[in-house]
Amino acid sequence: xxxxxxxxxxxxxxxxxxxxxxxxxxxxxLNNTLSPVGYSQWWxxxxxxxxxxxxxxxxxxxxxxxxxxxxxxxHEKLFGKWIGKLLNSLLIxxxxxxxxxxxxxYLDLVQISALQDRTRxxxxxxxxxxxxxxxxxxxxxxxRFCILTFFLTGWLIYFLRWGIAQGEISHLLPLxxxxxxxxxxxxxxxxxxMVGYEILMVFFPYIxxxxxxxxxxxxxxxLTVFFYLCTAIVGVMYFSEWxxxxxxxxxxxxxxxxxxxxxxxxxxxxxxxxxFLILTTAGGYLWMAKKGIDSVRNKNSQxxxxxxxxxxxxxxxxxxxxxxxxxLYENVFYVSYGVILWPIILCFIHFLRKxxxxxxx
Amino acid sequence: xxxxxxxxxICSIIVLCGCTQQMMNQPSLEKLGMISVIAVxxxxxxxxxxxxxxxxxxxxxxxxxxxxxxxxxxIHKGIVEISAKADKTVTLRQLRVxxxxxxxxxxxxxxxxVDYLYKDTEVRSNTFVAVVKDSAExxxxxxxxxxxxxxxxxxxxxxxRMYTYFSPFTTVHEFIYDQTNPLLDAITxxxxxxxxxxxxxxxxxxxxxxxxxxxxxxxxxxxxxLRGQNNLSVLAVTLDKDSSDKEKVVLEFIRxxxxxxxxxxxxxxxIKISLKFEGTLSEYEGEKDLANKTELAxxxxxxxxxxxxxxxxxxxxxQELSIDPVGLFESYRMQYKGDWPSxxxxxxxxxxxxxxxxxxxxxxxxxxx
Numbered sequence: 001x002x003x004x005x006x007x008x009x010x011x012x013x014x015x016x017x018x019x020x021x022x023x024x025x026x027x028x029x030l031n032n033t034l035s036p037v038g039y040s041q042w043w044x045x046x047x048x049x050x051x052x053x054x055x056x057x058x059x060x061x062x063x064x065x066x067x068x069x070x071x072x073x074x075h076e077k078l079f080g081k082w083i084g085k086l087l088n089s090l091l092i093x094x095x096x097x098x099x100x101x102x103x104x105x106y107l108d109l110v111q112i113s114a115l116q117d118r119t120r121x122x123x124x125x126x127x128x129x130x131x132x133x134x135x136x137x138x139x140x141x142x143x144r145f146c147i148l149t150f151f152l153t154g155w156l157i158y159f160l161r162w163g164i165a166q167g168e169i170s171h172l173l174p175l176x177x178x179x180x181x182x183x184x185x186x187x188x189x190x191x192x193x194m195v196g197y198e199i200l201m202v203f204f205p206y207i208x209x210x211x212x213x214x215x216x217x218x219x220x221x222x223l224t225v226f227f228y229l230c231t232a233i234v235g236v237m238y239f240s241e242w243x244x245x246x247x248x249x250x251x252x253x254x255x256x257x258x259x260x261x262x263x264x265x266x267x268x269x270x271x272x273x274x275x276f277l278i279l280t281t282a283g284g285y286l287w288m289a290k291k292g293i294d295s296v297r298n299k300n301s302q303x304x305x306x307x308x309x310x311x312x313x314x315x316x317x318x319x320x321x322x323x324x325x326x327x328l329y330e331n332v333f334y335v336s337y338g339v340i341l342w343p344i345i346l347c348f349i350h351f352l353r354k355x356x357x358x359x360x361x
Numbered sequence: 362x363x364x365x366x367x368x369x370x371i372c373s374i375i376v377l378c379g380c381t382q383q384m385m386n387q388p389s390l391e392k393l394g395m396i397s398v399i400a401v402x403x404x405x406x407x408x409x410x411x412x413x414x415x416x417x418x419x420x421x422x423x424x425x426x427x428x429x430x431x432x433x434x435x436i437h438k439g440i441v442e443i444s445a446k447a448d449k450t451v452t453l454r455q456l457r458v459x460x461x462x463x464x465x466x467x468x469x470x471x472x473x474x475v476d477y478l479y480k481d482t483e484v485r486s487n488t489f490v491a492v493v494k495d496s497a498e499x500x501x502x503x504x505x506x507x508x509x510x511x512x513x514x515x516x517x518x519x520x521x522r523m524y525t526y527f528s529p530f531t532t533v534h535e536f537i538y539d540q541t542n543p544l545l546d547a548i549t550x551x552x553x554x555x556x557x558x559x560x561x562x563x564x565x566x567x568x569x570x571x572x573x574x575x576x577x578x579x580x581x582x583x584x585x586x587l588r589g590q591n592n593l594s595v596l597a598v599t600l601d602k603d604s605s606d607k608e609k610v611v612l613e614f615i616r617x618x619x620x621x622x623x624x625x626x627x628x629x630x631x632i633k634i635s636l637k638f639e640g641t642l643s644e645y646e647g648e649k650d651l652a653n654k655t656e657l658a659x660x661x662x663x664x665x666x667x668x669x670x671x672x673x674x675x676x677x678x679x680q681e682l683s684i685d686p687v688g689l690f691e692s693y694r695m696q697y698k699g700d701w702p703s704x705x706x707x708x709x710x711x712x713x714x715x716x717x718x719x720x721x722x723x724x725x726x727x728x729x730x
Binding site: 038112113116166168170173174177239240241242243252253256257259264265 | 454482483485486487534535537538541542688691692694695696697698699700
């Protein structure tokens with residue numbers, strides 16, 4: 001059932017794919033999601049980096065056992081055709097809802113902060129079309145777009161300078177000023193910002209040097225951690241604990257602190273440039289959904305991208321209440337935790353299966 | 362096939378035109394009324410008087426600033442009312458300064474308005490806030506014939522400049538930060554209309570959202586030094602004020618450094634404040650020979666002593682008023698387990714003992730002997 005695959009992704013592609021799919025909307029509200037632990041939040045990205053790196057091990061290990069198969073193929077091999085296809089269908093829904101969630105949160109932000117007097121339908125269509133355009137070129141096209149995005153958006157970190165200048169370094173202490181429940185609350189909410197590297201299991205067969213994939217993916221994760229860490233530290237320095245708790249998008253306020261003589265309203269510039277980060281994340285999940293459909297239908301077709309895009313458009317425009325939408329989009333990130341931990345179960349089943357085969361032999 | 366798709370595409374575009382919503386078009390720049398300064402006065406507990414000014418770009422206009430004044434209970438409602446009066450679409454995107462009358466600030470209403478501005482994404486969080494003695498409206502309606510226009514004048518006035526470092530120039534973000542930080546009390550510049558010009562008279566200090574006290578410029582300097590303002594530009598000191606052989610010294614381009622250390626004992630708090638100043642002596646009135654090293658050193662000591670007295674006096678006043686605009690107990694918070702209760706700051710301030718050590722270094726005394 002394996003579709004013909006080509007090794008197309010080099011080390012750089014893997015690094016930037018992982019890094020850019022991980023950074024989406026979550027960075028804008030990182031300080032807020034980590035606010036249950038107050039000022040002690042600044043070192044949490046490091047903790048998240050370690051957790052991400054540990055959970056990456058079973059992902060890469062299981063993928064190395066099935067070098068030419070992606071997660072969808074592995075499911076069918078380990079669980080059989082029907083259960084495999086059922087699991088794959090669930091993964092497709094997961095990818096599409098995440099795709100919709102990322103775009104939805106971004107458009108909400110655009111509407112409340114930059115273009116209050118415009119409806120969002122036009123922007124929605126444009127973003128979906130752009131995502132389709134990127135995904136049409138395959139995983140290598142997404143990877144190249146990720147590299148471009150890194151250079152187009154990475155420099156925004158310079159704007160944190162004003163936050164540092166006006167901030168108080170003393171806020172970084174004490175380090176562990178939280179209770180166990182606050183710690184769990186912040187970790188539960190905050191780890192959603194790390195979601196994205198699980199797509200590695202889908203693009204793994206395309207990597208030219210699979211043995212180096214762990215190293216490259218780890219580099220991608222730690223690059224993300226670097227950006228998160230900088231933002232978290234500057235946020236902690238610049239804001240009071242009340243502000244961290246009550247501001248939905250603290251990064252926008254950090255952008256507003258920028259004082260340049262030739263340009264004002266850096267926050268608007270920041271939001272606009274953020275579309276690149278949204279496109280890489282959304283593109284990654286759209287591609288994942290496309291691969292899922294390919295696998296379920298046993299047919300490799302470009303029309304699956306269009307189908308998925310239309311499906312996502314319908315999901316985004318369903319006549320359901322705003323409360324339901326918000327709950328769905330918030331909770332889909334928690335499903336990601338399951339997807340991230342899923343390879344551990346896969347490794348376990350792989351062992352059992354291997355033993356069974358050996359016994360039969 | 363391709364031709365059919367193109368024809369279908371063109372047809373759908375033409376037909377779908379009918380589905381476009383009748384939306385309000387985004388007005389062009391000329392049709393936007395950019396509010397640059399807002400002044401808020403107290404009317405009663407539910408109502409405020411809101412005065413706004415907008416620059417008038419039309420060359421034909423007699424005045425370069427448009428002024429609108431209304432009474433309202435909510436800022437946004439007021440903006441809508443002003444839009445109805447003005448010939449343009451009013452927006453807060455270019456808002457630079459918001460001024461509140463002293464009465465309004467004393468009634469504790471200022472926080473609500475600043476909260477609203479902080480929440481509004483149209484307003485930049487580095488918009489300046491200030492408190493005005495008497496009427497805030499008067500500041501905007503007054504004529505400033507020698508100024509380009511009122512908007513530019515007020516905006517420039519609130520830009521931190523070399524010789525106005527004694528004033529904090531509080532922004533919306535800083536005001537909210539100070540208000541919500543349990544270790545700090547908020548401060549804003551305090552201005553007054555005097556002889557047809559706006560003067561920065563002192564620093565308004567807030568306690569629990571209400572304007573509580575107005576510090577003088579000299580005290581403002583102490584606040585800025587203790588808050589860690591590194592550049593003070595000018596420091597004028599009068600030594601032996603009461604005696605006949607008083608000396609006057611002006612130090613310029615000062616670099617100051619303040620270190621606040623504590624004994625970390627919540628029961629009997631002791632704070633040690635070390636201050637360090639470096640600067641050039643630009644003006645001196647007195648008997649000392651500045652070319653003489655010993656006399657210069659004694660002058661440095663006297664200046665240090667004078668600064669120590671000033672800061673001590675300021676801190677005593679803070680204790681009396683139970684206001685901490687500096688954040689003196691930050692080092693206690695750095696080791697405190699749990700959420701810092703705001704009344705703990707008051708308790709510590711009431712019983713704190715201060716040790717102040719200032720050190721001044723005159724880098725040069727000018728080019729004349």
